[in-house]
Amino acid sequence: MNLIISNRNKICKGEVKISGSKSESNRLLLLKAFFSEIEIINISNSDDSVAMINALSSNDLEIDVHHAGTAMRFLTAFYSTQPNKNIILTGSDRMKERPIGVLVKALNKIGSDIIFEKKKGFPPLRINGKTLEGGKISLPANISSQYISAILLIAPFLKNGISLTLTGKVTSLPYIKMTISLLKKIGVVIEFKENLIRVENCRKIINNKIIVESDWSSASYFYSCAALSSYSDIKLTSFFKESLQGDSKLIEIYQKLGVSTVFNIEEISLKKINNFILPESFEWDLIETPDLAQTIAVTCFGLGVKCDLYGLHTLKIKETDRLEALNIELTKMGAKVLITDNSIHVLKSKKPRSGQKIKTYNDHRMALAFSPLAIKTPIQIESSEVVSKSFPSFWIDMQNIGFQVVEK
16 A cells, blocks of 8 residues: 655654563563563564564464564574474465574584575575474674573573674674563573673563563654654653663653753653754764664755765665665755765755655564655655554554655
């Protein structure tokens, strides 16, 4: 379904309830599969979390996670620990192009029995579950944090736990810290010192009720709306000052682009700063928060601010090659863009071209990130239903804060 998005008065005002972080939810869902007494409050309603729930409750011999990358990585680790559970784990055509060999190699080193069904290093996988002893593993630190988190999440249920050495500079450190914090919350003994993470075996948890904070990645699109608007007062629930999510860095990032964040108990208000003087250029290393890249690049383009974003090497193996997709769609809108293997550079541009169709490439973040540009000029979003992967209510919420959303 194609949608035409516009915001004629350039005002964004209203309240949005964002569901729980899918990153936190999916980690907790995996832990709940081991400890059934865990109660998860404010769980994500995203397609990725639904895929996790469906997979963990399935008795099928073949489990299809579709586009859910987190589910593919976490479930690969989980099913390897389940004795007498033999399954095929597969996904969409794009998922079959996303590498998983590093994780499989690490799991097989501690005794897992995982076989590549077709292309070596990629799904689908044949997983023959076993009782794993655990032990020592070494992984490159610059791989997707989901590989690292997948191993950490199963570590408490292995007889000898896990001693995980990360070699090199760590990518997406906040996501690893999120995993560690959630494990500690339920009582797992875990130590992260320099590049070594030790996780002890755990048989009994001390905390079974976990409240999931709303998703900061989803909040980013409303920060973009606030920055691009002429006036904004957007209230978002439920967010905490002490967040586990690295994407809460939005507060600092968008302060530099003219948006203030006001906390009121567990609610935040996003306000356009009056008489704010925009910078000529904006530069940021997103190695710890790569999911914000599309949103920030589009915001800077819409504001006419030169933008240089680094630390983006993992974007090439997401739902699409996000750097190339950004290059194509921003250029279509009138931007001058340069990309490398780990960066994107958007030159200062004039007003975005009107009447453009934004292709989403089966990537929810393309649709979500480009939509706020409708404040500057009406745009068409192709395959708009893709947002359900992380934010099913997005189009309704956009209408609630002042956007016009019409089916084409």
